[in-house]
Amino acid sequence: METLAMHISNGIINGPVAAIFAALALATLTVCVLRGRRDLDDRLAPMAGLVAAFIFAVQMLNFPIFTAGVSGHLLGGALAAMLVGPWVGALCVSVVLVVQALVFGDGGVAMLGLNITNMALVGTAAAYLLIALLLRVLPRTPAGLAITAFVSAMLSVVVASQGFVVQYWLGGTTDLGSNLAGLAGTMAGAHLLIGIGEGLITATTVVTVAKVRPDLVYALRGLRPAAAPTVPAVGGVR
Amino acid sequence: MAVGAGHAHVLYRESSSPVHRLPPEVKIVAMVVFTVAVVATPREAFWAFGGYALLVVVVATLARVGPRWLLSRALIELPFVLFAVALPFLGAGERITVAGLHLSVDGLFGSWNILAKGTLGVLASLLLAATTTTRDLILGLDRLRCPHVLTQIASFMLRYLDVLVGEARRMRVARISRGDDPRFLWQLRGFAAGIGALFLRAFERGERVYLAMLSRGYSGRMPAVWQGAGAATAGQWLVAATVPVLAASIAATALVLG
Numbered sequence: 001m002e003t004l005a006m007h008i009s010n011g012i013i014n015g016p017v018a019a020i021f022a023a024l025a026l027a028t029l030t031v032c033v034l035r036g037r038r039d040l041d042d043r044l045a046p047m048a049g050l051v052a053a054f055i056f057a058v059q060m061l062n063f064p065i066f067t068a069g070v071s072g073h074l075l076g077g078a079l080a081a082m083l084v085g086p087w088v089g090a091l092c093v094s095v096v097l098v099v100q101a102l103v104f105g106d107g108g109v110a111m112l113g114l115n116i117t118n119m120a121l122v123g124t125a126a127a128y129l130l131i132a133l134l135l136r137v138l139p140r141t142p143a144g145l146a147i148t149a150f151v152s153a154m155l156s157v158v159v160a161s162q163g164f165v166v167q168y169w170l171g172g173t174t175d176l177g178s179n180l181a182g183l184a185g186t187m188a189g190a191h192l193l194i195g196i197g198e199g200l201i202t203a204t205t206v207v208t209v210a211k212v213r214p215d216l217v218y219a220l221r222g223l224r225p226a227a228a229p230t231v232p233a234v235g236g237v238r
Numbered sequence: 239m240a241v242g243a244g245h246a247h248v249l250y251r252e253s254s255s256p257v258h259r260l261p262p263e264v265k266i267v268a269m270v271v272f273t274v275a276v277v278a279t280p281r282e283a284f285w286a287f288g289g290y291a292l293l294v295v296v297v298a299t300l301a302r303v304g305p306r307w308l309l310s311r312a313l314i315e316l317p318f319v320l321f322a323v324a325l326p327f328l329g330a331g332e333r334i335t336v337a338g339l340h341l342s343v344d345g346l347f348g349s350w351n352i353l354a355k356g357t358l359g360v361l362a363s364l365l366l367a368a369t370t371t372t373r374d375l376i377l378g379l380d381r382l383r384c385p386h387v388l389t390q391i392a393s394f395m396l397r398y399l400d401v402l403v404g405e406a407r408r409m410r411v412a413r414i415s416r417g418d419d420p421r422f423l424w425q426l427r428g429f430a431a432g433i434g435a436l437f438l439r440a441f442e443r444g445e446r447v448y449l450a451m452l453s454r455g456y457s458g459r460m461p462a463v464w465q466g467a468g469a470a471t472a473g474q475w476l477v478a479a480t481v482p483v484l485a486a487s488i489a490a491t492a493l494v495l496g
Binding site: 009010012015018033036037040042045046047048049050052053054056057088091092094095096098099101102103108109110111201204205206207208209212213216 | 249266269270273274276277278352355356358359360362363366367372375385387388390391392393394395396397398399401402403433434435437438440441444445447448452458
């Protein structure tokens with residue numbers, strides 16, 4: 001039954017709770033816009049667009065888990081946090097969610113606050129905290145970076161899925177009673193598997209980018225002893 | 239790149255109906271208000287959902303969007319329909335017996351709630367998508383005072399989606415011409431190995447696109463916005479307001495009666 005494609009559709013959560021989360025998402029996004037504006041320079045602007053496009057494309061891939069009935073898709077919060085930082089990253093995922101809700105009807109427009117809170121804010125924040133922690137602990141090698149990306153992506157997906165459980169507990173339109181714990185368990189289990197897929201994609205992408213253009217990885221900015229950034233020459237990047 | 243033509247997405251239905259001709263910002267506001275009205279309606283007010291469905295049918299007819307197209311695209315909602323079907327079995331509280339099945343009353347109402355509100359919401363956004371190109375959509379968001387950081391990310395996202403798809407196609411052709419035989423599940427390995435390379439190639443191409451745009455005077459917003467042409471007139475706002483106002487009055491009546 002947990003075919004919650006992560007985008008909550010209209011009518012699953014009641015109006016007042018949806019409104020509260022919409023206000024919460026709006027307030028947090030305002031902070032992200034203010035902080036993100038500072039981050040968004042000439043190099044980050046195209047990167048933010050590409051990260052959003054990549055997440056958009058990857059969210060189209062639905063993972064069937066066990067049976068056709070249970071599926072979910074990638075969120076991209078960790079990838080965004082890794083490559084463009086938490087503020088712009090949260091904005092990227094939000095943009096993806098808004099466009100999907102407006103254009104594809106994936107996730108109800110009235111539930112946008114809930115979806116943004118789960119996937120863009122909670123997911124990206126959890127991922128960034130893990131990235132910041134793991135990058136300090138693990139050795140500065142490609143393997144360390146890969147593990148950081150994998151673990152933060154996997155766990156952020158599980159955390160985001162529990163956001164839905166909390167929201168359902170607060171304002172689910174149907175009282176599940178004791179089945180709520182079951183919902184939490186199934187959501188966590190299903191998204192642990194999705195998280196593995198997400199972790200693999202995030203790790204391969206981030207490691208490749210870090211190998212060729214380390215200047216593009218936001219999470220590595222403060223950590224590396226300032227290697228001269230390769231400023232792309234106009235007209236020829238290669 | 240032809241800006242208008244390049245950004246018509248898969249769901250866009252080329253036409254010149256009255257709905258297509260409305261400015262995007264007007265349609266976005268109408269759609270959002272309509273959806274909020276639907277969600278705010280108490281689930282016991284069955285007649286209200288009939289009214290909303292009628293509004294959707296009228297707009298779809300005006301926009302010349304056929305019922306078959308609309309219904310087949312609405313299948314995106316399917317996962318939630320399955321969740322809705324499970325609710326009568328999982329819900330707590332009072333239970334009734336229907337056709338030999340022991341069902342929760344609250345669960346039955348819950349699945350009706352999700353089915354009705356979910357479907358109406360999906361249909362409303364499909365109508366918006368069918369009548370508005372993505373470029374217009376971003377233009378509309380910008381005119382609605384959406385922060386430039388967001389519209390900038392959104393417009394780059396749409397521009398780079400094409401870049402990404404193009405690079406993926408090129409890499410696939412390159413793989414095939416080197417003797418790979420990408421079919422069904424086996425291409426997953428090649429795809430996974432190449433995903434980092436795909437990202438980098440798309441970025442470097444996208445960066446060139448961006449630098450070319452900068453050198454031609456791009457300042458973060460689309461020309462149509464700062465030129466100020468084509469923004470909605472008061473008359474267009476009034477015309478488009480009919481649907482959300484009707485929906486809001488249905489919701490208000492349902493709330494008062496319920």
